[in-house]
Amino acid sequence: MRADTYDIQVAVDNRPLGTWDKLTGGEIDSEEYQFKPGAMGAPVSLGGSVNVGNVTVERLYDLATVHTQVHWLISRVGKGTVVIKKQPLDVNKNAFGRPITYRGILKQVIPPEVDSESSDAALLGLEVTCDGTVT
16 A cells, blocks of 8 residues: 555535545544552553544645635534545555545634745645544
8 A cells, every 4th residue: 555545535514525635643542541459450451432633634725626615614614514535545546445434523724835935736724623433
């Protein structure tokens, strides 16, 4: 597998926003609970609740598509429901297996950085606070 062999699909409030270029975060972690028994017994792991880290997706800031959506996305911050699907692709660009699906609330819209001395790609980012489960 390579990092570029995924199709990242994003929808906000059931509105499909197409394929995105980058995804970071989304780690699945747990609280750590240990009980220390009497008589200096060895600690016993009790497991813990699952936590899913925030996910940030980014895509090229295309004027024809992204710029026409950015004001609507900004209006959804703090309340818009987001579904992100991270679908692995095989060498022929076909979907392979089930996607990893994150669900949550749109926390932040990150407009592109501006630099008059740079010719880097301008990217729009969305940060999502994830619910406690990943399917």
